[in-house]
Amino acid sequence: MVSTKHLYRDEHNKMLGGVCSGLAEYFGVDVTLVRMGVVVLGLAAHVFALAAYLILWAVMPPRPLGQ
Numbered sequence: 001m002v003s004t005k006h007l008y009r010d011e012h013n014k015m016l017g018g019v020c021s022g023l024a025e026y027f028g029v030d031v032t033l034v035r036m037g038v039v040v041l042g043l044a045a046h047v048f049a050l051a052a053y054l055i056l057w058a059v060m061p062p063r064p065l066g067q
Contacts, residue, residue, distance in 0.1 A: 008063040017057040 007026045009018035020038055024031035042049040 007060055009057070009060045011062050017053070018062070019053060019056045019060060022060055022063075023056075 005026060008022050010021035010025060011018050013021040013031060015021075015035070020034045021031045024034040027034075038049065038053065041052075
């Protein structure tokens, strides 16, 4: 069976780019947990976390209208 899940940035529940809320929706977890994970990763590996977030922001498409 083919999965119909798609990874999109969430333009309605965003704080900066919608990456964390899109990841949270895709994996079925609370957005606060994902945001806390990004903060912890940012404190541990500054350049890696910033680069990963910026790459995801650029690569993840925004959710199409009507979905």
